[in-house]
Amino acid sequence: MNLLLEGVPRSALILLALFFAALIAAPMVLNDYLIVVLITILYFAYAGQCWNIMMGFAGQLSLGHALYIGLGAYVTAALYVKFGVSPWIGLLPALVIAGAVGAVIGFLAFRFGVSGVYFAILTIAFAEFARIGFDHFPWVGGAAGYFLPVANYTQNDFFNLRGSQTMFYYILLAMTVLAFVLCHLLLRSRAGYYWLAIRESPEAAEALGINIFRYKMYAVVLSAALTSLGGVIFAFFYNNLFPEQVFHISRSIELILGPIIGGIGTLFGPVVGAFLLTGLAEGLREVMLRLGIDLPGVKQVFYGICLLCVVMFLPEGVWPPLKKKLGLDRDTGKKGS
Amino acid sequence: MALLEVSGISKSFSGLKAVQNVSFEVPEGKIVGLIGPNGAGKTTCFNMIAGVYKPDTGTVMLNGARIDGRRPDEICKAGIGRTFQIVKPFAGLSVLDNVVVGALNAAASVSEARQKADEVLEILGLASKRLQAASTLTLPDRKRLEVARALATRPKLLLLDEVMAGLRPTEIDQMVRVLLDLNKRGLTILLIEHVMRAVMALSGNVIVLHHGELISRGTPDQIAKDPKVLECYLGEEAL
Ligand SMILES: Nc1ncnc2c1ncn2[C@@H]1O[C@H](COP(=O)(O)OP(=O)(O)O)[C@@H](O)[C@H]1O
Ligand SMILES: [Mg+2]
Numbered sequence: 001m002n003l004l005l006e007g008v009p010r011s012a013l014i015l016l017a018l019f020f021a022a023l024i025a026a027p028m029v030l031n032d033y034l035i036v037v038l039i040t041i042l043y044f045a046y047a048g049q050c051w052n053i054m055m056g057f058a059g060q061l062s063l064g065h066a067l068y069i070g071l072g073a074y075v076t077a078a079l080y081v082k083f084g085v086s087p088w089i090g091l092l093p094a095l096v097i098a099g100a101v102g103a104v105i106g107f108l109a110f111r112f113g114v115s116g117v118y119f120a121i122l123t124i125a126f127a128e129f130a131r132i133g134f135d136h137f138p139w140v141g142g143a144a145g146y147f148l149p150v151a152n153y154t155q156n157d158f159f160n161l162r163g164s165q166t167m168f169y170y171i172l173l174a175m176t177v178l179a180f181v182l183c184h185l186l187l188r189s190r191a192g193y194y195w196l197a198i199r200e201s202p203e204a205a206e207a208l209g210i211n212i213f214r215y216k217m218y219a220v221v222l223s224a225a226l227t228s229l230g231g232v233i234f235a236f237f238y239n240n241l242f243p244e245q246v247f248h249i250s251r252s253i254e255l256i257l258g259p260i261i262g263g264i265g266t267l268f269g270p271v272v273g274a275f276l277l278t279g280l281a282e283g284l285r286e287v288m289l290r291l292g293i294d295l296p297g298v299k300q301v302f303y304g305i306c307l308l309c310v311v312m313f314l315p316e317g318v319w320p321p322l323k324k325k326l327g328l329d330r331d332t333g334k335k336g337s
Numbered sequence: 338m339a340l341l342e343v344s345g346i347s348k349s350f351s352g353l354k355a356v357q358n359v360s361f362e363v364p365e366g367k368i369v370g371l372i373g374p375n376g377a378g379k380t381t382c383f384n385m386i387a388g389v390y391k392p393d394t395g396t397v398m399l400n401g402a403r404i405d406g407r408r409p410d411e412i413c414k415a416g417i418g419r420t421f422q423i424v425k426p427f428a429g430l431s432v433l434d435n436v437v438v439g440a441l442n443a444a445a446s447v448s449e450a451r452q453k454a455d456e457v458l459e460i461l462g463l464a465s466k467r468l469q470a471a472s473t474l475t476l477p478d479r480k481r482l483e484v485a486r487a488l489a490t491r492p493k494l495l496l497l498d499e500v501m502a503g504l505r506p507t508e509i510d511q512m513v514r515v516l517l518d519l520n521k522r523g524l525t526i527l528l529i530e531h532v533m534r535a536v537m538a539l540s541g542n543v544i545v546l547h548h549g550e551l552i553s554r555g556t557p558d559q560i561a562k563d564p565k566v567l568e569c570y571l572g573e574e575a576l
Contacts, residue, residue, distance in 0.1 A: 188447060190441055193438050193441055193447070193450075196434070196438075197427050199429075200428055200429055201427055201428075205427075206409040206410050207387060207413060207421070207487075208438055208439045208442055208486060208487075209413035209414050210442075
């Protein structure tokens with residue numbers, strides 16, 4: 001507890017507690033549609049937080065995180081549909097497989113000095129391999145898609161992740177909170193310090209005794225494995241998986257917009273970014289619907305505009321200046337919190 | 338056996354012989370100066386000792402064990418701390434966190450590392466700036482931060498690459514005092530320096546490089562009278 005709270009300003013804790021309480025109460029007052037919007041927000045907040053470990057902390061840009069979402073989704077869905085394995089058990093092999101794939105990518109890149117843009121391209125390449133591979137993988141439906149049985153559930157079957165939106169909402173809320181707390185603790189740990197050092201200057205980090213290969217590998221494997229859990233929820237919430245959608249690069253991009261707009265390398269960035277982006281995009285959709293306008297691709301254009309605005313006017317993202325406004329930046333020994 | 342023994346190391350960069358067959362020793366507990374005109378190969382020597390480059394020829398021994406060709410982090414772990422002539426602060430981190438990263442090398446926990454970092458910041462006069470982002474520091478402070486970070490790793494041997502450059506005379510004297518004090522407490526130092534008053538005040542022995550070759554060695558006084566050295570290097574400066 002000491003480690004968790006030490007140096008965190010009180011005002012921040014109170015705000016956080018209020019925010020959390022509102023999220024817990026939300027399903028009691030919101031309609032189904034708004035709950036789905038919140039689920040989408042939490043999904044992006046969670047996945048963005050996982051991506052942030054790799055890019056925001058360790059400085060390794062992945063543009064292929066849809067790969068890990070897809071692996072988590074397909075592994076648990078296939079185990080459930082074919083063998084009746086509960087996703088809570090299926091997530092273990094999903095974690096291992098996604099982590100292992102992350103390890104392969106990291107190993108290839110970091111052993112052979114692939115970094116920066118080239119590393120990003122490598123991550124895209126692997127996600128594309130997976131997309132094409134699953135397109136031609138008939139065991140899980142190939143390009144025609146893979147479906148989980150859907151029925152009207154009178155009761156939530158928590159063990160098999162079959163049930164109401166509210167159940168998914170609370171599971172995602174728990175995941176997002178846990179990922180947040182984990183990242184907070186990581187930033188205060190040896191690994192956190194080492195990652196930031198590697199991000200800022202790999203040469204200096206190495207000269208200070210840091211095995212940069214090992215710590216970059218830790219970041220990639222952890223980020224990949226945790227991201228796959230987002231895929232588990234994705235599969236069991238939507239109940240259908242198409243390689244062209246799940247592994248598509250636009251999915252990888254969508255996933256990183258939140259942390260970029262919220263603030264790369266900050267704890268709140270992915271959360272703030274997810275609320276802003278999804279909230280505004282849904283609001284926009286609602287307005288268009290009311291006005292009877294139907295323009296395909298409007299969401300993508302909207303994302304593009306958001307990104308442009310942030311890059312031009314708030315290059316650090318929305319959170320750092322917002323934090324200042326809220327008076328939360330007076331903590332001691334601050335480190336991108 | 339000296340703490341550091343460099344024997345016959347060479348390094349070429351696509352044909353350019355940056356360092357040629359250089360040998361010297363740094364005995365435990367001493368301060369050795371490494372001087373020479375720009376481009377003489379001093380930094381390249383450091384980079385070979387610190388593991389950035391593997392020497393083309395020759396060996397580097399620390400405490401009798403070969404370290405040439407090992408990775409920089411392994412060499413740091415073996416007990417050599419180094420600064421960079423072109424400073425490489427962790428710009429986005431606070432001054433304190435910069436030094437904590439270094440201190441984690443020898444500390445068992447983050448809290449122990451923070452304690453050690455605070456001690457080191459105190460020694461180098463950076464304590465009042467500990468919560469500033471490193472990117473906001475002036476160049477002299479960045480040089481001090483380089484020293485602080487390397488020192489925090491608790492090295493046996495500290496390699497300092499022109500850490501006095503850009504410092505005012507009073508600041509140079511201050512840094513000299515700090516280094517002498519650290520040396521008294523057992524730290525061995527190899528320093529590259531252009532500021533002759535610092536070299537003279539600190540070094541028991543001086544090594545002179547020119548065009549990648551070792552051209553002279555001796556006490557500061559001997560070096561200052563060596564015609565070869567005067568011709569290529571010291572002559573340029575008003576000594
Ligand atoms: N990484 C490198 N690639 C190519 N040439 C280099 C490299 N590092 C140093 N050199 C060259 O090697 C020579 C020695 O450089 P250096 O060791 O930095 O000298 P000093 O530190 O004595 O000023 C110079 O001619 C320099 O241009
Ligand atoms: Mg140099």
